[in-house]
Amino acid sequence: MAIGNKCIIVCPPTTEAMFPFQEIPPCLLTAGNKSLLEIVLDRVSLNQFDEIILIASNHAKIQKLVELYQVKFCEWREDLPRLLYEELLDYENMMVVHGNSWIDIEDISKLYAVMKNGSCGLLTRNYERHEKTGDGFGVWVDQNVKAIYAHPREHYVNAQLCNAYVWNKEMLSFLKYCEQGFHNVNCGQMPDQAFYIEEAIQNAIEHGVCFESVSCQKPYVYMRFPWDIAYANILYCQELNEMTENHLYLGTKIDGSVKCHGYLETGIDVVIQDGVIFEGNCRIGNHVRIEKGAIIGKNCVIGDGSIVGYQCRIHDYTVIGTNNKIGYHAEVCGVTFDGVCAVHGCEIYGIIGKKVDIAAGVVMAILRFDDEHVIQKINGRKYSGLYTNYICLGNYCRTGVGNIFLPGVKVGARSAIGPGVLVENDIKENSLVLLKQETVVKEWGSNRYGW
Template identity: 30%
Template sequence: MRTAVILAAGDGSKLWPYAEIRPKAMVPIANKPIAVHQTELLHELGFERIIIAGGRMSEQLKNAFERHAATTGIRLPVTVVRTQASEPRGTAYSLYAVAEHTGDESFLVLYGDTLLEKSDVLRLMDRFAAGGGSAAALVSPLGEQNSRDWLCSKLSAAADPASTAADLEVTGIMGHPRDGGYTHRFCAFAFAQPFLRYCASNSGLFTSVQVGMMPPSEGHLEMSLADWMADGHPLLAVEVQGGFFDIDKPWHILQANDWMVRRLCRSLTGHELSEGASIDDTAAVNGFVRLGPNSRIGKNVIVNGNIIVGRDTVIENGAILQGDHVIGDETYIGNYCYLSAGSTVGNRCVINHCAELDGIIMDTVYLYHYMEFYGIIGTGTDLGAATVCGTLRFDDGDTSHRIRGRRETPREHANAVYLGDYVRTGVNAILMPGVKVGINSIVGPGVLLQEDVPNRTIISLKQEHDVKAWGPERYGW
């Protein structure tokens, strides 16, 4: 198998506010877009053709791979194809739109908003080959996740008497089921060419649903799989054994980032200092450090964990980095600021003077002067002095979020704050647990924010003043 397809044409509306100015596949995880993580993995596995089926803003994907080649010297074998951006919509149509690029051989298919491990991709390919090279799916157990959030499958042992416990088959597919034994969700696929005609004939309506579940008009790849199975074709299955993340909602970004930061940092086995990089003798480094060219760790810095730092970055003057971190290029971190474990800092950022960060800040974010933030901050965002966000509710509960009109409570990071790209806050703004702020918006000075703010909105504080005469006579003069 030499060809892989990444399906990256979705609009990402559930991920608001982070897919407003970028495709979902361009969301950064540990300072690298999801699509770049995927293509590096596929390239490492020896894939010679990687086709990305993009939609709106797919030009950003093309640019990302040009920049990757310019900075690493490695040109990945990627072709970005802009598929139909409006109607008809759906993963089945996106896959069929790039069919001509797959040649006449079998191919791998990944979703453009997922992260998985090389070992599981290899296991999928082996299962596909051992089963005769027809169709196979990599699936992940739902565990404690709600089946109503996913397109789900049920599995059974393969009918072949010679099969092992690992030889599974998909026996049913259901869209967002209430219950009924649908225990897994789809992660990736391997197909032979005959499957493509089922994508071409997709009806654009997901009919494999329980009564009353109201499917939208969209050509899901999983519906083509249901048609495939209805015609008597087997769909082989293999379960994931490593990490897998489907980045569908804002808190999934934090979950995936936590995993990726740990994975990258734990690969360090000693200090790795590039040309011009240095660690001051007064720094207390309790772990391993990888520093890019001309980066330095200065006086009185405390590092309790492993950190990966880009080029031309300065960490100095008593900064405290607790746990593992990934930090970008041309960034300044100093003056007694504090980073919680697993945090990621983008390129050209500033974290200064007693600022505290727990989460992710993307490129060109400024955190100054006595602020506390837990969550995600989008590109080009400037937080006013003493902007803080609540991390604990008075009832010790988790915040309920509204995603495309539906209320749900995340199992993790429910109380994080989610700021979109190009946001500003004024001094002393207070952001309560779970709030989201859309792109190009402002939260004014002194605002106590308790509700989500739409894109391109300013919210400011109105005050009433009681003005009276005052002077020395008030003191008996």
């Protein structure tokens, strides 16, 4: 006999579109130094599920989270609809969310309420003004969801699907017999032969199953491209607006000259030296040192074990990763992962991977002369948005003194760039880039001045 409610968190594998971070399972990418999967697990766990199941690759960090959160693990399968059918057999209702996404607590709770009523529902959101409808899955909503379209033209849809669903036993046969590909496309389109949950849902809609449209009230991000990392971290930082008082760990050392125009949350063994200015709220991890004269912007995060050097400038909504060393007079805007070392006088604007070495005088430029967003080309398609100008450096890269990075360039993991190189195009992983130059040497001396 089927009983209770089950939550499935699905974590699809990475794709080449995530370059230069395609080596990392997207669910393990971080927002505020916490993996997206952890954030989703925390938020899902606030609701009363009889069982939570994680469907993902067999990665060591994922297995650690399975043990920590005491959830059931199933290894990722390409025939995902069939796997969901097998998991639904013994339960009345099911929620499916993606661990590769940023989804707000309120929106999860709204979906949960629909499921508790025994109904089916899809989380949807209106398209932003700058977004194109012809990417991903769109829906036509008229109170309920009337149809799902893949890569639709604008006049077919009025909302976007947000990869979060609830359903009941009515979905069993549609999941069980879901075919590869997606059939509800515009004439002349060429769907691939992957399995899609949306194919099962569209078949159910065509056979009379009613799906409520649950309107997404908060921002939603799905990790498809590297610049999505920036948006998810900004959303995390925006949540720091909710801080209304200081939370200082006993023993935190703050010099009396420090100016704070917001609230601080600190961990163990935090030292904040004289002349530091906080322009807004800030979350500071354990064993952090912020040195003289540093300026920390609004709603920033500084990870465990990090050092922010003398007179550094950390811009608003920036996340400094764990165990970072930001040298004196450095300027940082964006996201750094674990173990980044950025020495004196550099300017960082972008997403910087694990253990990346940023040399002295490196400049990352994200503002174009025409003030337009960089057009990124991925798999033959063009993308442009608020964060496509960010520079992205994959894990374990090394830069050279005086490198200049032009807006939107991406450097693959384990690459090294020699001194003085102007990086104007993407660089594939495992590359060594050196400057080829011609020098002129002539005789010179006192006699040239008439001595």
